[in-house]
Amino acid sequence: xxxxxxxxxxxxxxxxxxxxxxxxxxxxxxxxxxxxxxxxxxxxxxxxxxxxxxxxxxxxxxxxxxxxxxxxxxxxxxxxxxxxxxxxxxxxxxxxxxxxxxxxxxxxxxxxxxxxxxxxxxxxxxxxxxxxxxxxxxxxxxxxxxxxxxxxxxxxxxxxxxxxxxxxxxxxxxxxxxxxxxxxxxxxxxxxxxxxxxxxxxxxxxxxxxxxxxxxxxxxxxxxxxxxxxxxxxxxxxxxxxxxxxxxxxxxxxxxxxxxxxxxxxxxxxxxxxxxxxxxxxxxxxxxxxxxxxxxxxxxxxxxxxxxxxxxxxxxxxxxxxxxxxxxxxxxxxxxxxxxxxxxxxxxxxxxxxxxxxxxxxxxxxxxxxxxxxxxxxxx
Ligand SMILES: Cc1ncc(COP(=O)(O)O)c(C=O)c1O
Numbered sequence: 001x002x003x004x005x006x007x008x009x010x011x012x013x014x015x016x017x018x019x020x021x022x023x024x025x026x027x028x029x030x031x032x033x034x035x036x037x038x039x040x041x042x043x044x045x046x047x048x049x050x051x052x053x054x055x056x057x058x059x060x061x062x063x064x065x066x067x068x069x070x071x072x073x074x075x076x077x078x079x080x081x082x083x084x085x086x087x088x089x090x091x092x093x094x095x096x097x098x099x100x101x102x103x104x105x106x107x108x109x110x111x112x113x114x115x116x117x118x119x120x121x122x123x124x125x126x127x128x129x130x131x132x133x134x135x136x137x138x139x140x141x142x143x144x145x146x147x148x149x150x151x152x153x154x155x156x157x158x159x160x161x162x163x164x165x166x167x168x169x170x171x172x173x174x175x176x177x178x179x180x181x182x183x184x185x186x187x188x189x190x191x192x193x194x195x196x197x198x199x200x201x202x203x204x205x206x207x208x209x210x211x212x213x214x215x216x217x218x219x220x221x222x223x224x225x226x227x228x229x230x231x232x233x234x235x236x237x238x239x240x241x242x243x244x245x246x247x248x249x250x251x252x253x254x255x256x257x258x259x260x261x262x263x264x265x266x267x268x269x270x271x272x273x274x275x276x277x278x279x280x281x282x283x284x285x286x287x288x289x290x291x292x293x294x295x296x297x298x299x300x301x302x303x304x305x306x307x308x309x310x311x312x313x314x315x316x317x318x319x320x321x322x323x324x325x326x327x328x329x330x331x332x333x334x335x336x337x338x339x340x341x342x343x344x345x346x347x348x349x350x351x352x353x354x355x356x357x358x359x360x361x362x363x364x365x366x367x368x369x370x371x372x373x374x375x376x377x378x379x380x
Pocket of ligand 1 (some may be wrong): 037095096097098100123124125126175179180208209210211212236237
């Protein structure tokens with residue numbers, strides 16, 4: 001049997017990881033500034049993470065959500081404390097799309113309304129409901145098109161209000177920072193006004209923090225820069241540092257009813273062990289502070305690179321906008337053994353390094369970036 005070839009691949013096979021680096025079979029060492037789509041939060045092969053998962057699998061790897069799983073309570077408690085959302089409840093699932101799908105469903109269960117407002121260039125996942133609120137027709141099949149969704153321009157509060165006035169809006173879904181689009185930050189005023197409008201029109205505010213959350217920006221959630229408190233917050237990626245685990249943080253006014261949500265694998269023993277280990281390491285190694293400080297240093301260094309037209313993002317969620325498509329530059333960086341990310345905007349390179357990155361790795365990247373930009377100029 002062959003694999004269903006939906007992924008264009010980089011011709012490298014990482015077989016080992018350590019901190020911000022991965023290695024191939026020939027011991028080539030690559031600087032990982034992409035973390036496999038922003039998943040690697042605490043760094044590759046953290047010893048505490050390995051120990052916690054290894055200890056757990058030696059006891060019990062899985063049982064379903066039909067029995068007591070105290071590890072889920074432990075994870076929820078730790079997450080509540082570290083995120084500042086200890087009064088919220090947690091629903092556990094397996095992927096970002098599933099978290100958003102459940103959030104959209106919960107909102108509609110709550111207010112009985114049908115429609116959703118989303119934003120141009122949004123990315124929320126590849127399941128039916130999440131594709132309907134994702135602004136990318138090329139990844140939607142005809143079955144995914146929905147009359148229930150209105151797309152409005154990002155940061156345009158008047159457009160949101162106009163959409164809300166049409167009625168029957170159950171929820172609005174927005175990324176803490178638009179990631180796949182090319183690192184677009186919402187304005188603080190916009191988020192505050194969005195929360196006010198949600199309260200006025202009784203629309204559920206869903207913050208998708210799947211890429212921007214878990215400490216990446218220097219706060220636990222990117223929306224915390226605006227001081228707002230959404231009704232539902234979705235998490236995945238950095239939550240398990242590679243182990244598939246995701247969740248929805250749910251305001252206490254949403255009442256749980258048996259059977260309204262569910263999952264076979266969600267919140268299993270190994271997923272919880274991974275999630276708890278990630279939070280322990282984030283706390284012990286002060287990775288949120290590190291993301292803020294090293295993120296600031298990173299941005300300062302990038303400001304010296306004159307080819308970058310626009311520097312976007314917060315903390316360690318960084319977009320570098322050039323005046324040309326970045327494909328060739330990214331290929332040169334791979335030759336120099338550096339992984340970076342692309343985005344929907346062909347001129348924007350995404351950097352989503354592990355939160356444990358240090359200044360020396362930033363310096364290494366800047367040297368290699370300058371070298372590759374020089375090489376690119378000579379080629380063209
Ligand atoms: C903001 C955001 N939401 C949702 C998703 C979907 O997550 P998953 O691929 O785990 O389903 C992603 C993935 O890139 C994302 O960046």
